[in-house]
Amino acid sequence: MEWFTADGYWLSRLIFQRALAVIYLTAFLTAALQFRALTGERGMLPVPALLRRTDWRTAPGLFRLHYSDRFFALVAWTGCALSVALIAGADARLPLWAAMLLWALPWALYLSIVQVGDVWYGFGWESLLLETGFLAVFLGNGHTAPPVLVLWLLRWVLFRVEFGAGMIKIRGDECWRGLTCLYFHHETQPMPGPLSWFFHHLPRPLHRAEVAANHVTQLLLPVLLFTPQPVAGTAAGLMVLTQLWLVLSGNFAWLNWLTIALALSAVDWSPAAAPPAQSAAPLWYEVVVFAVTALVLFLSYRPARNLVSRRQAMNRSFDPLHLVNTYGAFGSISRVRLEVVVEGTDERTVGPDTVWREYGFRGKPGDPRRLPRQFAPYHLRLDWMMWFAALSPAYARPWFGPFVQRLLENDRDTLRLLRHNPFPDAPPEHVRARVYRYRYTNWRELRATGHWWHRTYVREFMRPVPRPGPVSPSSRS
Numbered sequence: 214m215e216w217f218t219a220d221g222y223w224l225s226r227l228i229f230q231r232a233l234a235v236i237y238l239t240a241f242l243t244a245a246l247q248f249r250a251l252t253g254e255r256g257m258l259p260v261p262a263l264l265r266r267t268d269w270r271t272a273p274g275l276f277r278l279h280y281s282d283r284f285f286a287l288v289a290w291t292g293c294a295l296s297v298a299l300i301a302g303a304d305a306r307l308p309l310w311a312a313m314l315l316w317a318l319p320w321a322l323y324l325s326i327v328q329v330g331d332v333w334y335g336f337g338w339e340s341l342l343l344e345t346g347f348l349a350v351f352l353g354n355g356h357t358a359p360p361v362l363v364l365w366l367l368r369w370v371l372f373r374v375e376f377g378a379g380m381i382k383i384r385g386d387e388c389w390r391g392l393t394c395l396y397f398h399h400e401t402q403p404m405p406g407p408l409s410w411f412f413h414h415l416p417r418p419l420h421r422a423e424v425a426a427n428h429v430t431q432l433l434l435p436v437l438l439f440t441p442q443p444v445a446g447t448a449a450g451l452m453v454l455t456q457l458w459l460v461l462s463g464n465f466a467w468l469n470w471l472t473i474a475l476a477l478s479a480v481d482w483s484p485a486a487a488p489p490a491q492s493a494a495p496l497w498y499e500v501v502v503f504a505v506t507a508l509v510l511f512l513s514y515r516p517a518r519n520l521v522s523r524r525q526a527m528n529r530s531f532d533p534l535h536l537v538n539t540y541g542a543f544g545s546i547s548r549v550r551l552e553v554v555v556e557g558t559d560e561r562t563v564g565p566d567t568v569w570r571e572y573g574f575r576g577k578p579g580d581p582r583r584l585p586r587q588f589a590p591y592h593l594r595l596d597w598m599m600w601f602a603a604l605s606p607a608y609a610r611p612w613f614g615p616f617v618q619r620l621l622e623n624d625r626d627t628l629r630l631l632r633h634n635p636f637p638d639a640p641p642e643h644v645r646a647r648v649y650r651y652r653y654t655n656w657r658e659l660r661a662t663g664h665w666w667h668r669t670y671v672r673e674f675m676r677p678v679p680r681p682g683p684v685s686p687s688s689r690s
Contacts, residue, residue: 218494229349230349233345241290254281272533292322308356313351334594345475353494360499363505366506369509375452376431382543392424397548456472525539526539527540550651552603563643574593584665620640647670
């Protein structure tokens, strides 16, 4: 069938696939380097405990067959190796069926990781990577032109990402409708970047223009994705520009970069280069693509209904394989930034004169003199969850206690998640946590103090917890 493929989109597919492979590599690397402290056998939320309270139907994956830290590491590093192979274009050197298998493997491996990731993997970009990665399996390789149906399905994903985010804002905080949310957002977002301080101090009329442009990008441009070229490609290009603006203003893991990859797949690059020689799509491939399209359309009913619902849910999966999901972000905006500051002391007795030393996190604000760093697309999972903990202790209840216990042990894997350990030679005797209000300094304060942040004490988050002493023979029996 001539209409089945889009010859002119071969470069769009190539750009999209290589970008997706880089994002896969980032996701697997994040998992490989952080899992032992977060979900390992001795982690804060161990995988074996999760497996015992869930079943195959709700969370299928490889770790249902076997779990050990060594096996998890094997899965994560295998995912890294497959991602590198895809970045290098290994799929282009394989027959069509083998290329599809090569794309299916990282999807299956990352699905298995997400299924046992507990709250550490409860972010919308996990589902977005799985949904996008699943469709990438059926895009084919250089032997055939990309299927039109799969290209449209990728636009359907992009539509839900942008339109879902736009609708949750319009329905949510009144500051989005009043165009004032960015008076606060750059300061109170989960993990500011090195330029966020400067974005915050932009003139307020420009902040209002940013919000208005956001509404246009997320509520109008997504509809244009389904119009003929060059309108659809222009809309996608404008989305890329707004996503790059978000990349500069904060750290949102690979959410922005994956959205950019999706948008680039909707751009018609055919005037830039002539398509290479491509053979007709085999019949079995056409049947598979039709079947996948039918499956995605069937599963899209509930996510589509969610988009127009007054009770719109953000970042929700409606099937255990995360094939079609809902997305959205920042339906409400915090006006005040609260941070949980974790401290320890090597004094055995805690009193008014106790000297406390602060643990340093890699991404979240801590030392007021430290300018936030750029980490995205790499995802600092603990730092992100600390932001939620500051919003409400309920977010931290399952894992914060185990986190503190591991600090009291100077647990190597946990300390690797941090930037600074104030007790390198011996574990602290006590650890506590306190909540501070953080605000950006202004230009005058920055020049006078060298501080990017000003912080004031608000309340106690966790009372001092002592380090467990040696276990006596009587207590063992």
